[in-house]
Amino acid sequence: MDAAYSYRETLLASTRVSWRLEDVLAPSDRLDFSAPFLPESLAHTASLAALSSAERLTLNQLRGYSYLRLFGLVEEFILPFVLDHARSRVDAEDAEVRALLQFASEEAKHIELFKRFAAAFREDFRTPVEVIGPARDIADAVLEHSQLGVALAVLHIEWMTQQHYVEAVKSASLEPLFKRLLHHHWLEEAQHAKLDTLIAHKVAEPLGSAEIQQGIADYQRIVRLLGSGLDRQAELDLEALSRASGRDFPREAQAEILAAQRRSYHRTFIDAGREHPKFRRTVAQISRA
Secondary structure (H helix, E strand, C coil), X not given: CCCCCCHHHXXXXXXXXXXXXHHHCCCCCCCCCCCCCCXXXXXXXXXXXXXXXXXXXXXXXXXXXXXXXXXXHHHHHHHHHHHHHXXXXXXCCHHHHHHHHHHHHHHHHHHHHHHHHHHHHHHHHCCCCCCCCCHHHHHHHHXXXXXXXXXXXXXXXXXXXXXXHHHHHCCCCCCHHHHHHHHHHHHHHHHHHHHHHHHHHHHHCCCCHHHHHHHHHHHHHHHHHHHHHHHHHHHHHHXXXXXXXXXXXXXXXHHHHHHHHHHHHHHHHHHHHHCCHHHHHHHHHXXXX
């Protein structure tokens, strides 16, 4: 187990930073579409020569929309995974059980928050925007893998979220409501990263070497599955941009935009988690191989 974290301390921290949906996104709140949603280090739209400045801003906002919708999508498999793990630990110490149930409750709250955001976005953006899915089908495909594989995929996502906020979002000048959503999401995900570190160790604890290697291989399969979804999302973003801007982009421009945005999606959602030092530390603790 990773001695740096404990269920009791994480539960206390989670209680201190807890927030209500209504305090983050009220029904009367409106997004400001004159401002970017994502920092350039996550959206990678500024260098696209095929787009005008207005189109680059629109693509940034589309990336912000898909960014939160994709978080909602992955939390559709994180929630049942955490609930199943909590059920298996029902006889554990009180702090552990309560921390795991709090984890699940917060993930359910985040799913609802992202649905509210999507509705607010669509109300004023007024152009149809699509996201990969259905979320339930993707969740089922992920959850078909071993518990350790899923635990590592979840841990990847949790540390990725931390890196995004601390290194890119926190100091950026962004649309105020969107930044507030990311801030509150980060507050609770900071505790989830610690809890999922403990979960990954607990899942790996009774496994033999072959089972651990199978779990790591499953994690890699999940990453490839999500990567193919990200490639498709870049295509959906381009289709939405074309509708919103009212023009069909030439084939060369489409190729440039798609190539750049696919690289951006993979850097943002794949590399940032897989290469995070705390994620890699946990994998090394679980398996020296």
